[in-house]
Ligand SMILES: *[C@@H]1O[C@H](CO)[C@@H](O)[C@H](O)[C@H]1NC(C)=O
């Protein structure tokens with residue numbers, strides 16, 4: 120599903136500063152950190168060679184950075200310095216990013232289970248067998264005490280969040296890797312997601328009843344954004360849609376002419392998504408009019424992360440480059456070259472950016488590792 124285009128950039132060699140300069144800088148940073156708690160960047164490798172990918176978006180909670188890896192490990196690192204706090208092993212690749220709710224982390228694995236772990240210490244609270252790889256990120260509805268996620272067997276599940284028990288399920292015609300998006304409107308009582316069968320589904324939250332489905336003529340593998348009564352979602356057919364929440368009628372579409380396998384993100388009235396042709400687009404969310412486009416010249420499979428303070432958005436590419444663009448104009452502020460493909464969204468958290476690739480990276484919001 121997450122196809123690599125096989126292109127790898129090698130890291131450019133940095134000119135080496137004098138050793139003594141390094142030592143002085145190192146000492147002064149340690150001192151500064153000691154005095155003022157200045158956040159320092161760090162990286163964390165799962166294996167010494169860095170061949171195991173991290174294709175999930177980390178969750179930062181209780182001063183820990185939580186994420187799953189391609190070798191089936193679920194890892195918690197100390198947020199300040201990247202040291203391991205605990206690890207929980209699963210029986211398959213983890214492509215499902217975690218969700219946290221009331222101290223519990225929820226995520227799926229290719230071993231067919233959905234896991235619930237205590238964020239303090241990593242103790243397993245329960246696991247649920249889904250009969251198919253779970254690459255979709257679970258979504259919590261705290262009002263209903265319910266957790267939604269899809270699996271490769273085409274089933275969307277609604278579980279009771281504390282007990283981990285099945286409340287309802289809905290069978291679609293293809294694998295589900297997209298996550299559930301919820302209506303902003305409480306009266307709407309609907310959830311939205313896509314399937315490889317080409318449809319966007321709207322189910323009733325309380326019992327999983329089909330309200331409508333919308334044919335996109337291409338696999339829908341990514342998560343919709345919901346805003347202004349519109350479901351905003353891209354398709355493998357190359358089209359991006361604005362669909363009415365009530366009734367599932369198309370309001371607008373934009374033809375990107377290349378498969379869209381990144382989730383939609385809404386920020387300051389724009390909707391952002393990336394494409395297999397290397398383009399990142401910003402459209403007006405209510406009309407679908409293009410505001411700007413940016414060509415990264417590499418397949419984009421990671422959705423954007425907005426920064427809260429800087430007017431920037433971040434996304435990564437299959438070539439391993441993390442870009443920071445102006446959200447209003449699409450102008451590039453900086454880029455950072457990592458050692459592997461970036462397949463999940465980055466997280467901006469208190470002026471630091473966290474993202475997975477060949478390693479877990481924490482870099483400064485200026486795009487630096489020092
Ligand atoms: C990481 O930071 C925490 C909190 O400041 C500290 O307790 C811990 O000892 C640090 N670990 C290392 C290896 O520096």
Ligand SMILES: *[C@@H]1O[C@H](CO)[C@@H](O)[C@H](O)[C@H]1NC(C)=O
Pocket residue numbers: 248249250
């Ligand atoms: C998984 O498959 C088994 C055997 O076919 C079945 O009994 C069970 O109900 C299934 N579980 C779910 C959650 O679909």
